[in-house]
Amino acid sequence: MFRTLAATSVMALSLALPAHALDLSAMTDEERAIFREEVRAYLMDNPQVIMDAVAVLEQREQAAQAQADQSLVSDNADEIFNDGYSFVGGNPDGDITLVEFLDYRCGYCKRAHGEVAKLLETDGNIRLVVKEFPILGEQSLLASRFAVAAKQIAGDEAYKALNDALMAMNSDVNIRALKRMASTFGLDADAIEARMDSEEVTDEIRRTRALAQRLQITGTPTFVLQDELLRGYLPYDQMQALVDEKRG
Structure with a gap:
């Protein structure tokens, strides 16, 4: 559950924000704190972003599983x-x-x-x-x-x-x-x-x-x-x- 929430949160951020905004290592502690608060506010105002991220994550996992299964079938046909x-x-x-x-x-x-x-x-x-x-x-x-x-x-x-x-x-x-x-x-x-x-x-x-x-x-x-x-x-x-x- 924790891994799923973490992955969803990251994906939600990627859907909500430009790519360069995710480089937390380039920020100061104060900038990171402000950034996190802005992200929290955005997600609270736009909760559908999280649902969209969950849907995308599930689709990617299903596609990856289907591809892995096809390889297993082919290898053992x-x-x-x-x-x-x-x-x-x-x-x-x-x-x-x-x-x-x-x-x-x-x-x-x-x-x-x-x-x-x-x-x-x-x-x-x-x-x-x-x-x-x-x-x-x-x-x-x-x-x-x-x-x-x-x-x-x-x-x-x-x-x-x-x-x-x-x-x-x-x-x-x-x-x-x-x-x-x-x-x-x-x-x-x-x-x-x-x-x-x-x-x-x-x-x-x-x-x-x-x-x-x-x-x-x-x-x-x-x-x-x-x-x-x-x-x-x-x-x-x-x-x-x-x-x-x-x-x-």
């Missing part, structure tokens, strides 16, 4: 879009790729799940890549291990069924509930359980976590849409507008 192990859904040949980092215990991920499904259905030309990123405790990790193990054993259709079911699940996650869920889809629950703690499953989750760290992702859901990082939940309308924008 192969592992983001074509890691060779993450589930690929939607239209595999779509002209737009949407990547989602998710956690099954995340309430906003659960909300986003339906929005993403609607986007894929209504658009029809979006390739979806799902990244398992369990960060909300042991139940999150248990669910992800089970989903990844099912994908490795039974393939993408099994993963998609479990992914949908886990996103709809509101009760505690435990191995008994997970095996019961797998059985409803005709999957070999015992084989999936035996695979959960394998090095293959561990490596997939480890690699995704390392990627998320490089991308400075700390929460879920987080999306990558082409060259842009989208941090947090987005409703369907906003996602479709962003997709349309990417298509130009």
